[in-house]
Amino acid sequence: VLTTSALTSQAISGKTLVAIDILRASSTIVTALANGCRAVIPVLTPEEAFELKKRDPDVILGGERKGLRIPGFDKGNSPLEYMSSDIVGRRLVLTTTNGTRLIRKGQEADTLLVGSLLNAQAVAREVLKLKRDTLLACAGTLDRFSLDDFVGAGSIVREIVRFSPDVSLSDIALAAMKVSASGDPVLSLKESFHVRKLMELGFAQDLDYCSRLNLYGVVPRLTEKGIECLEKV
Ligand code: MLT
Numbered sequence: 292v293l294t295t296s297a298l299t300s301q302a303i304s305g306k307t308l309v310a311i312d313i314l315r316a317s318s319t320i321v322t323a324l325a326n327g328c329r330a331v332i333p334v335l336t337p338e339e340a341f342e343l344k345k346r347d348p349d350v351i352l353g354g355e356r357k358g359l360r361i362p363g364f365d366k367g368n369s370p371l372e373y374m375s376s377d378i379v380g381r382r383l384v385l386t387t388t389n390g391t392r393l394i395r396k397g398q399e400a401d402t403l404l405v406g407s408l409l410n411a412q413a414v415a416r417e418v419l420k421l422k423r424d425t426l427l428a429c430a431g432t433l434d435r436f437s438l439d440d441f442v443g444a445g446s447i448v449r450e451i452v453r454f455s456p457d458v459s460l461s462d463i464a465l466a467a468m469k470v471s472a473s474g475d476p477v478l479s480l481k482e483s484f485h486v487r488k489l490m491e492l493g494f495a496q497d498l499d500y501c502s503r504l505n506l507y508g509v510v511p512r513l514t515e516k517g518i519e520c521l522e523k524v
Contacts, residue, residue, distance in 0.1 A: 312430035316390020415450030445471025
């Protein structure tokens, strides 16, 4: 379990990396793919996104800056916006403050998966199937530690341990697991900085939704075509 700033090429080479941004980028990616989106293309800037739309007008532009939809974009970064039929079969170009940055930074990992509470168990199964050293990478907020991502990582560790009790864990993975097991994830999340920010912006419903455990069996994986859903457990 580590944060975006610790993701050096050396740290990720040959490993499975699970990108975690519970609020809200990884929950949005999981929701979009679970609801029929073809692939999510993570980009760093709105300009990059507009460029892709020029080349393929059928793509959906989604994402946020300061939590809000970017002017000229089709959708924001609320996962609840990615359940409608207009996303089915289409590609989503997504740019968010921390989550898509983490994914781009982690792209040299042997395998990059996207994890959230919504698909914790499915990701845990895939991690075990891949049989490699695994990093659970927490997006945090502008390189600062974020409790919501730590709790999310801990929930994935718990699922891994459930299927493979003898797995070897770092101390920080152990700590994340214990924090996530210490109570209702919704309550743990509610105390975090990012949650208070989202509440101020009126996204309380996102918080409840992103706290739901194992709602989907999808395992988003980064390929040369973007983030695709290759597994549905
Ligand atoms: C991010 O990538 O920083 C987040 O997903 C921000 C958010 O929309 O809450």
